[in-house]
Amino acid sequence: MTRVFDTEPHDSGTRETSTNVIDEEIHHDHLFSYAQLARLDEALTMSSRETGLRFTLYIGDLGTQTRTRAEEMHSQSGGHIAESVLVAVSPGQRVVEVVTGAAAARRIPDRACALAVLSMTGSFAAGDLVGGIVNGLRQMSDQAGHPSALRHAHA
Amino acid sequence: MNVAETLLVFAGIPLAIIAVMALLIFVPGGRRRPRYKSGQPWEHAPIWYEPHPDGPAGHVSHAALEAGNPGHASTGGPLGGARGTW
Numbered sequence: 001m002t003r004v005f006d007t008e009p010h011d012s013g014t015r016e017t018s019t020n021v022i023d024e025e026i027h028h029d030h031l032f033s034y035a036q037l038a039r040l041d042e043a044l045t046m047s048s049r050e051t052g053l054r055f056t057l058y059i060g061d062l063g064t065q066t067r068t069r070a071e072e073m074h075s076q077s078g079g080h081i082a083e084s085v086l087v088a089v090s091p092g093q094r095v096v097e098v099v100t101g102a103a104a105a106r107r108i109p110d111r112a113c114a115l116a117v118l119s120m121t122g123s124f125a126a127g128d129l130v131g132g133i134v135n136g137l138r139q140m141s142d143q144a145g146h147p148s149a150l151r152h153a154h155a
Numbered sequence: 156m157n158v159a160e161t162l163l164v165f166a167g168i169p170l171a172i173i174a175v176m177a178l179l180i181f182v183p184g185g186r187r188r189p190r191y192k193s194g195q196p197w198e199h200a201p202i203w204y205e206p207h208p209d210g211p212a213g214h215v216s217h218a219a220l221e222a223g224n225p226g227h228a229s230t231g232g233p234l235g236g237a238r239g240t241w
Binding site: 040 | 188191194195196197203204205232233234241
């Protein structure tokens with residue numbers, strides 16, 4: 001596969017324009033319900049805003065070399081890569097990979113990531129994908145703290 | 156009370172309650188999305204969520220990223236993180 005993501009082509013779209021067409025009929029709730037999507041969106045956005053780091057979430061296959069693939073994807077995740085955190089969950093392979101850029105890793109040490117991963121795998125084993133992801137994100141963003149706290153002395 | 160009334164009260168009412176509960180539980184069509192159970196194969200297309208770019212709080216939306224061109228990707232320095240399996 002040369003493309004990771006497949007989009008449904010619009011009836012009149014050509015191959016070049018198929019991903020640019022806005023189709024009101026697309027339902028985003030085929031995988032997660034809208035309530036679950038809202039939780040994921042809130043968790044990702046609030047974590048990113050409060051910590052100043054960029055959290056992204058990937059759910060899908062990670063191939064045979066899961067760590068390598070996750071690191072590759074982390075480098076393509078946009079924004080400032082050094083301040084980015086990728087949470088990659090592969091439910092089919094039952095693997096979760098957390099990749100932190102250099103600046104992010106200073107604020108979220110590997111030990112904290114491992115603790116978050118532990119709580120996530122516990123939830124996933126019980127069948128709760130969204131809850132596990134949301135809790136893991138919260139743990140990591142709590143660990144990272146606010147960027148302003150790093151600059152000012154306690155007041 | 157005579158026999159009929161006794162039967163209705165002590166057998167009929169519990170049975171009626173059970174029947175109502177069974178109707179409420181089993182008749183509604185069922186889930187549109189199959190519940191995820193650990194160990195099942197994952198048939199959905201991969202999806203990649205990014206945080207909402209700064210905007211009014213409370214806006215419900217998500218964005219799915221495109222896989223970028225690997226040619227211009229740069230590494231983010233010594234990478235950290237963790238992995239886990241279940």
